[in-house]
Amino acid sequence: MQRDSRWRLLLTAVAVIALLVTACGGGGASAPAAEEAAPADSAAVAEESPAAEPEDTVAEPEEEEVVAIEESAAEATALSGEIVISVESNDTQTYQALADAYMALNPDVNVLVELKSPGTGPDAYLQWVRTQFASEVPRVSIIESVHLRDLAQEGRLLNWAPYLQRENPYTGQKWEDSFEAWGLNLVRDPNTGEMFLMPYMSVQTFWVYNKSMFEAAGITDVPPQPSWDQFVEWNEKLKAAGFIPIAMEGTTEQIWGGGRMPWLMRSAMDQYHRDEIELIRCQEGDWCFREGIDDTWSYDPSDVRNDDPDRVSINVTRHLKALHDGEIRFDNECTVEMMEQIGRVFKSEHGFVPEGWTGMTDAYPLFLTQKAAMWMVTGGFYTSFPKDIQSLAEGAYGGSGEVDEEAAKAASEFEFGRFAFPNLEGPCVQGTARANELTSGALAIPLKDRTQNDLEVDFIMFWTSPQGMQIYLENKLDPANLQGGIAGPPLIKGVELPDQWKDIFAQSVFVGNYEKPGAPGDAVARGFFKYEETKREWSIMVQEFFEGTRSAEEFAQDYQKLLEDNFAGMLEYLNMTEDDLANPEKRPPGWVAAGPY
Known part of the structure; x- marks a missing residue:
């Protein structure tokens, strides 16, 4: 071997030398035909989803738990x-x-x-x-x-x-x-x-904004992570200046599928359910309890990495049991508070999002043509922005852009800035806003x-x-x-990005990751445990709330009912049973961990 x-x-x-020589001579595969082109940033985050700088690593599994694959003589041949x-x-x-x-x-x-x-x-x-x-x-x-x-x-x-x-x-x-x-x-x-x-690869989500539009609206103070009140004020000033504050699409398919609005909703739910980790973490005697990790952990919401998988273990059965028994609920004042805060910006009646946005599938061209001032992105925006401007101007932009041909042809690059997800505020908030900072x-x-x-x-x-x-x-x-x-640096050691991109990604502001194995808020943020029956109904509920046909109180009540009506189906989807819930200390025989997703 x-x-x-x-x-x-x-x-x-x-082979690598040959490829580099070919590249220098202008050879290699050509770009796809123009009619196939799509915005380079169109891929959804792993829930899709930068190299968040971890401090420790998860304890390696015992050698006997991973069966080695032996080499055979045949494998040494071509x-x-x-x-x-x-x-x-x-x-x-x-x-x-x-x-x-x-x-x-x-x-x-x-x-x-x-x-x-x-x-x-x-x-x-x-x-x-x-x-x-x-x-x-x-x-x-x-x-x-x-x-x-x-x-x-x-x-x-x-x-x-x-x-x-x-x-x-x-x-x-x-x-x-x-x-x-x-x-x-x-x-x-x-x-x-x-x-x-x-x-x-790695990825991070954040907001970008048009600097000249902010200046025209009189917005001069843009901190790395603003408060929600500041964010609301920016929207008011941008609207008063005649701009669309936020480029956002809001069809049920876009909400269900894991795009921009779900990033925001998941970050919000994470801020309101952080302390539930005390209910769902592995207890001593549980199948998932790790000596030296779980016996030294203590809850600290001021530490955005307090619930990272190298710090604490999560027992999915205890989480499901807490939902089943009503220890974790959604028909309460905290869910109402969360929705009302989000609604201050995204309810259609305020005019901070494009007119007809709940029927819009792609609002990005509004940002590219400087009609809208803010846009939620992944780190892929850095590498895709000039290409997307070019595609739009040349008529090669795929998808259903919400701008006319004249505006598209006039698209040109502009200076932009960035800020992290704003911190929601209210009596029920338990921690600062986190984002997707994870693998891609x-x-x-x-x-x-x-x-x-x-x-x-x-x-x-x-x-x-x-x-x-x-x-x-x-x-x-x-x-x-x-x-x-x-969207971010590679996870492979010994690989260097060109200096231009290394410097750009080095500017990332890390605010913590809400998308990780067992995170209590993310698991219940858009439906429950990614069970599709609940995700689809949730997306309809969210859209109705933003359109003003469902109140925050109705959303809270109906979200709890959505959980209760679909709990049996969700258990089956997760390959678990009521017997598993009755014995949370035992590993569910049908459970398969599938990462933070």
């Missing part, structure tokens, strides 16, 4: 077969470059890039993925979504954990050692080490026979090696690639 590793490393170096990449993206250039580099090293492997275009509804890709599993052995090799819990529970997805203990032939080192530990810890079961989604990327492989899965994993090993990731980044950051862009 050592000889094979050296041979692959040599071939990798040759690889052969077919790999099908079917992720949701229009960025043919990047994935084809990865495929070509891999095939240069493994000429008997055929890598097919069959991307699925975004923009046909937030769940269209998921529906397509599930149709692939209608056959006993799916043809696709590599899929990517954070919403695959059901497939993991059914035993249809590969567990990455054993492979992470193997040597990566493209580095000569244990594969796990190539990753930032905090990234893996966010998505794997801290007790068993099981992991079904593979992260490889959620690669999964359908479970097949050993030989085929080994081949598919080998491709991901190449992708997540420094050599493969450098190819990925060079193409994602190519100014000519209108479908490119990244």
Whole structure:
């Protein structure tokens, strides 16, 4: 195996040099056709979702809990077969470059890039993925979504954990050692080490604003993280100056699918339910209790990382039991307070959002054409902004833009600033506003026979090696690639961003992450535990509240009823039973951890 590793490393170096020479000569894959172009920032966060700087790491699972995969003599020979990449993206250039580099090293492997275009509804890709599993052995090799819990529970997805203990032939080192530990810890079961989604990048969400529009409205003080009262005042001043304060879309599909409004709602619920971690954390004697971690932890809402997975363990059964028994409720004054505060900005009657926004699917062009002053983004905005301006001006912007052709053609770059999610205020608020500060990327492989899965994993090993990731980044950051862009630094060690982007991402203001395993607020922020029956109804309730046809009190009452009416179905979705709730100290036999999602 050592000889094979050296041979692959040599071939990798040759392939990378060849690719760089080609790039310098202007060769390589061309950008997608204009009619396929979409805003580079259109991909949703992993709930999609920067390299938040962790202080410690989760205790590594015991060696016996992760079964090592032994090397066989056949694996040292040349690889052969077919790999099908079917992720949701229009960025043919990047994935084809990865495929070509891999095939240069493994000429008997055929890598097919069959991307699925975004923009046909937030769940269209998921529906397509599930149709692939209608056959006993799916043809696709590599899929990517954070919403695959059901497939993991059914035993249809590969567990990455054993492979992470193997040597990566493209580095000569244990594969796990190539990753930032905090990234893996966010998505794997801290007790068993099981992991079904593979992260490889990082992401953060925040607000950007048009500096000249703020100045015209008389707004001169923009702190790194404003209060909600300040945010409301900005909206009032911008409206008075004749601007649309916020570019925001609000169809039920946009709300349900995990876009901008859900980021805000999830951050809000996190601020109002922070202390419930005392009810749901693992107690001594529980299956998930970790000595040296859970016996030293104490609740501290002033520490935005107090509930990180390397600090405290969460017992999902205790969380569900608290919801079932009414220890955690939503038909109360705190839910009313939360909705009323959010409504101060986003209720249509105030005029801070575009007219007709609840029927709008893409408000981004309003920000790009300087008609709207603020926009919620991921870090991908930095790399996509000039490309999106160019796409809009050239008529190559995909999707349903809410501006006329003349305004689109006149789009030009402008100076922008950033600020973190504003802090809500009120008697029930328990902590400052947090955002998505987590991993990006959620690669999964359908479970097949050993030989085929080994081949598919080998491709991901190449992708997540420094050599493969450098190819990925060079193409994602190519100014000519209108479908490119990244949301944050990579999770792969030994990979350097160009100085321009390193400096930009270094400006990030870290406010803490609300999206983590078992976070009490996020699990119940948009429906319950991502159970689709509750997510869809929740999105309708939210839209009706903003349109003024549902009061904050009605929302609170109906949200509690939504939980109660769907609790049995949610338990089944989570592969759990009433017996599990009666014995929260025992590990539920059907439970599969699926990261923070």
